[in-house]
Amino acid sequence: MNRVITPLRDFLHRESASGILILIASFLGLSLANSPLGDSYQSFLAIDFKVGIEEIYVNLTVLKSINYVLMTIFFFVVGLEIKRELTSGHLATFKKAVMPFVAAIGGMALPALIYLAIAGDVEPNGWGVPVATDIALAVGLLAMVGTSAAPSLRSFLLGLAVIDDIGAILIIALVYSTGVKISWILATFFMVFWVFAFKKIGAEKTLIYVFLGVSLWYCMYKSGVHPTLAGVVMGLMTPNQTKKNSGLVDSEDGSVSVIEYLEEKLHPWSSYVIVPIFAFANTGVEISSDSISAAIGSPIAWGIFFGLVLGKPIGVLLSTYLVNKVNLGEFPAGARKVDVLATGSAAGVGFTVAIFIAHLAFDAPEVQELAIFAIIVASVISGVISFVMFKFLGRKTNS
DSSP states (O other): OOEEEOHHHHHHHHHHHHHHHHHHHHHHHHHHHTSTTHHHHHHHHTOEEEEEETTEEEEEEHHHIIIIIIHHHHHHHHHHHHHHHHHHSTTSSHHHHHHHHHHHHHHHHHHHHHHHHHHTTTOGGGGGGGGOOOHHHHHHHHHHHGGGSOHHHHHHHHHHHHHHHHHHHHHHHHTSOOSOOHHHHHHHHHHHHHHHHHHHTTOOOHHHHHHHHHHHHHHHHHHTSOTTHHHHHHHHTSOOSBOTTOSEEETTTSOOBHHHHHHHHHHHHIIIIIHHHHHHHHOOOOOOHHHHHHHHTOHHHHHHHHIIIIIHHHHHHHHHHHHHHTTSOOOOTTOOHHHHHHHHHHHTOOHHHHHHHHHHHOOSHHHHHHHHHHHHHHHHHHHHHHHHHHHHHSOOOOO
C-alpha cells in the first residue's frame, strides 16, 4: 500500500522540528567548547585523514568532512526545494514570486550595506555573512507563535527564505570561491554535461547520478569552487516529473515527482541529522570575558549584529512596502506592516548558512569565532524580537 505524503506540510513540519534540534546541538557545542573537554572537542574536529586512492584523493579533517561532505547533502536538499518552489510551488508564477523575491533582495541588500558601513574598512569580505536566513529556525519560530501570525506569512517566509538561499548560493559561488583553476572548471562543466546527457536519454538508475554527483563534487573541490555547490547543481538538475513505483502518494494531486520523492527520502536526514551535526561542530566557540570584550570592540561583530537584527527586518519591510505602493505585488493576505516587520526579524535568524559563510569569508580562526559569536547573539535577539512582536502586536487568527 502506498504511503500518503503532503510535501509542503511535511517540509514545514521537518524544518520546525529541525530548528529545535539545531538549538540543542548548538547548546551542546557551546557547552562542550567551554568545558574541561574543550581541547578534546577541538582536537577531535581537527583530526585529519585522506580519502581516495593513488592520485585521486582529498585531504579532510573531521570538521571539513562535516562542512564539505555532509553539507553537500544539505545543499542538495536545498537545490531540490528551490527547484520545486520554482516549478510548482510558491515561486512558480510572477504573481506568486514577486513579493517574496523583492523582500528577499531587500533583506539581503540592507544587511550587506550595514555591514560594509560598519566594518568595510576592517574586513569587507564579511558582507555576505549577515545576508543569510536559517529557514529551519525561521519557520520553527512562526510555528511557535501559532495564530498570532497570519497563515499567509508562512508561505511568504518560505518563499523569501528559498530566494535567500539562492542568493547565498550565488554569493558562495561568485564571491567565496578562491584560486579557481580553469582546467578543473572545465572538468566541472564536463560532468554537468554528462548529468544532462543521462537525463536526456532517460537514465533512471540512482547509482549513475550518485557517481556523477561525486565526480562533480571532486572536480569542484579541485577547481577552488566550494564543493557543496555540487549538491545545489544536482538538486536543480533533478527533473520535476512523476516518479514511477515510488510507493508514495501526494495527498494533493495524487502523483509524486522525482523531486518530492527525493525530498521525502533525504530531507529527514538533512534536517534531523546533518544540520544538527553541523551546528554542534561549528558553534563551539570559547566564551570568556576576553572574547566578549573582543566582540564588543570589533566592528566585524557589530556589522554582523546590526546587519541581522536591523538590516533584515527593515530591508524586508521597506522592499515589500515599495512593491505594494507601485502595485507590483500585495502584502501577504491578512498581514499588516508590523506583521511583515516581525517576519523580517524571523528572517534575521541567520545561524546555519551565516555560520557556513563566515568560515568562507574569514581566514583567521579568531575572526571566524568572533563572527560566529556575533551570529549566535544576533540570531537569538532577532528571534526574541520576532516572537515578542507577534505575541503582543500580532493579529490573532482562527487558523
